[in-house]
Amino acid sequence: MMILDLHKVKKVFGIGETAVTAVNDIDLEVKKGEIVLIMGPSGSGKTTLLSIAGGILHPTEGEVKIKGKNITRLSEEELPKVRLENIGFIFQSFNLLASLTALENVEVAAWLGGNKDAAKKAAEVLSVLGLKDRLNNLPADLSGGEKQRVAIARALVNDPEIVLADEPTANLDSKMGHEVVMQLKKIAKDHNKSVLIVSHDNRIRDIADRVLWLEDGKFKELAKMVIDPVCGMSIEKRDYKYLYKDKEFYFCSPGCMKEFKGNVDQYPNTSTL
Ligand SMILES: Nc1ncnc2c1ncn2[C@@H]1O[C@H](COP(=O)(O)OP(=O)(O)O)[C@@H](O)[C@H]1O
Numbered sequence: 001m002m003i004l005d006l007h008k009v010k011k012v013f014g015i016g017e018t019a020v021t022a023v024n025d026i027d028l029e030v031k032k033g034e035i036v037l038i039m040g041p042s043g044s045g046k047t048t049l050l051s052i053a054g055g056i057l058h059p060t061e062g063e064v065k066i067k068g069k070n071i072t073r074l075s076e077e078e079l080p081k082v083r084l085e086n087i088g089f090i091f092q093s094f095n096l097l098a099s100l101t102a103l104e105n106v107e108v109a110a111w112l113g114g115n116k117d118a119a120k121k122a123a124e125v126l127s128v129l130g131l132k133d134r135l136n137n138l139p140a141d142l143s144g145g146e147k148q149r150v151a152i153a154r155a156l157v158n159d160p161e162i163v164l165a166d167e168p169t170a171n172l173d174s175k176m177g178h179e180v181v182m183q184l185k186k187i188a189k190d191h192n193k194s195v196l197i198v199s200h201d202n203r204i205r206d207i208a209d210r211v212l213w214l215e216d217g218k219f220k221e222l223a224k225m226v227i228d229p230v231c232g233m234s235i236e237k238r239d240y241k242y243l244y245k246d247k248e249f250y251f252c253s254p255g256c257m258k259e260f261k262g263n264v265d266q267y268p269n270t271s272t273l
């Protein structure tokens, strides 16, 4: 059984001429213990897709199943329970409650999840994440990496089936980012949870079982994407092609191609994404 199963999911924001189709006819299955990474340009629908997968947003069309249970038509009253029992969220901006300590932030989630011994459970999870000495600190007194570990503890405290992470390392320095990447890997590989991550962090590519490319609300084949050697952007193998020493190079714009032609030897080989 799939842990997460999206079938023909579509999300349209607004109506009439100003309507935006953020996610367009997406199929996605995530297995137990699998790490799936979604990459793609800004505005391509990544956050929308993650929100739908996590039961925060209703899709306009299509179905969302978690552990085989269709959550698509559940009401706003029914969804929080499904979320608490099955899904852990980790956000780029941590989303901790500023007036609560690290312990209390996690404890509230455990309590909402029905844990009778919420404080104890919260302290346990925080300790496993190396925050034993930080339990009574407010978020303002924690480093970025510590805040994200509190957020990870909060996401894990109710033992969810799937963890959804939206750019979880984007606000962290490289050392803290590395730690968070390792934690995400542990969640999947040691605890056998499914992890769906939106990110541009190449370290997350290294731990992912699968990498998907989202563009204009649709998945595109990754093999067709290449990196513009001049600006470093990921682009489609389509326009602005230049053959040099029997190797094909692609560019996002005529400007980048011109720049390349002027200094060919300065650029290393392009690689396929
Ligand atoms: N609540 C909303 N109302 C209207 N448009 C939205 C809303 N959320 C996202 N969008 C639009 O949907 C598209 C996809 O957004 P988003 O999922 O945030 O992309 P990403 O996370 O890949 O940057 C964008 O065009 C964005 O402007």
Ligand SMILES: [Mg+2]
Pocket (backbone or CB within 6 Å): 046, 047, 048
């Ligand atoms: Mg986003």
